[in-house]
Amino acid sequence: MTLALNFKESIMEEHFDFSPNPLVKFLKKEPENFTREDIINYMSANNVRLLNFRYPGEDGRLKTLNFAIHSLDHLRRILTFGERVDGSSLFSFMETGSSDLYVVPRYHTAFLNPFSDMPSLEILCSFFDHTGNLLEPSPENILRKASRYFTQSTGLEMKMLGELEYYVNSSTASIFPATDQKGYHESQPFAKFEWMRKEALRLIAECGGQIKYGHSEVGNFTRGDESFEQHEIEFLPTRPDIAADQILIAKWILRMLAEELGVEISFAPKISTGKAGNGLHFHMMVLKEGQNIVMEDEQVSPATRKIIAGILDLADALTAFGNTVPTSYLRLVPNQEAPTYICWGERNRSALVRIPLGWSGSKDMAGVVNPGMQNDNHATINNLQTFEFRVPDGSANIHLTMAGLLVAAVHGLTMPDALEKAEALYVKGNIFHTSDFKNLNQLPSSCFESAQRLDSKRDIFIGSGVFPRMIITHTIDKLKNYNDINIREEISADKNKERELVIKYIHCQ
Structure with missing residues (x-):
């Protein structure tokens, strides 16, 4: 003993x-x-x-x-x-x-x-x-209430994680320039700020962050003597309040590093027309008695499909918390790996909610490339699977967005026709390669429209007991004050308008 x-x-x-x-x-x-x-x-x-x-x-x-x-x-x-x-x-x-x-x-x-x-x-x-x-109206407290509301209403536990995307803007010339909009998982010397990202990973971990990985992202381009390079840091699933804390600390660390190095860091949703924007995707994992139930018999479980239906039903209103500046809606355009239509799919980056590849198969892949290795592959089946909400961007109010997702999850689990709605909104493959997308509802195209969508569904958020009425009203008023309902038309008519907006909101949140 x-x-x-x-x-x-x-x-x-x-x-x-x-x-x-x-x-x-x-x-x-x-x-x-x-x-x-x-x-x-x-x-x-x-x-x-x-x-x-x-x-x-x-x-x-x-x-x-x-x-x-x-x-x-x-x-x-x-x-x-x-x-x-x-x-x-x-x-x-x-x-x-x-x-x-x-x-x-x-x-x-x-x-x-x-x-x-x-x-x-x-x-x-x-x-x-x-x-x-x-x-009561503190965003951090609202998220705390949302977590308790989800567990008490469903008997389940929700874990969450964020994918934090950012651009490094510098005047650093390079002998090895990256290919425009082809920066995904690029390495040094083509990714000039890989070393900075690795230093950020080290510091975030020292400060308590639970990191899954970091990598360079799609976005990179030059404009005059300026260079823009995109990166991503993704965390591990944990309690919603801890997940929110990790993102806050990571943003602070990245900005501190940028200040020391004399470069600019931006989490802004849009940097330039035709270039990838910064998303802040949120992954969710649902547990019952400590076991991940996102998948069941290698299929998306009924509980997950109900939750997804609830998120899709409130997705347009959730933009009020996750897409909070006018440039947010310059990111939500077709064929930019950002969602525009309200739907979901598996391994589908054009969908609003995505079921990513999740080690749910039964094959021993490590054993194939490492002959003789004994691997208990079955033990990990379904344990890592998440589902991803791809709408929010770097302007998101992290706590309110996550709280809204938890309210939407309960909404889906209690909707009598949730499974039917999930079935109707499932899209296979790239939605723009089919004619089905024309029958789907679209996300808002401006802060003003986002406020209108939240206003139309405010009773669900307030009725949950999670969101105080004053916060919903304050959010609606703040978004409407941008008066940006015609933002896309204004930018088309005046090419300088977008650059002015980008500069204005370059350090949002």
């Missing part, structure tokens, strides 16, 4: 030592188990005397509140009670007359700042109102 216990402890020790996260290595525990005393012990033992609270404002960027710790009591007080901030300067829906908020740290999010010359600990926070309750 003692030998077995020692062996188990040895394996766990190796597991923690392998982690790139300095806190995990030191504390010998996973982040979700971090406590206040763990944070204090780490800072004390490693002589960390700077602490930063981080939290996203309405613009989606991480804000900062700095502390220089002068005593153990000071640190314990900050970690226990948080601090006051001005909510009206962070969210436009907060009134100046009653805008005081608390920011309170979530211990599991703590990480060591990789850019600070002096050791500095960062920790993400939640917003509380003047009564000491979680701030």
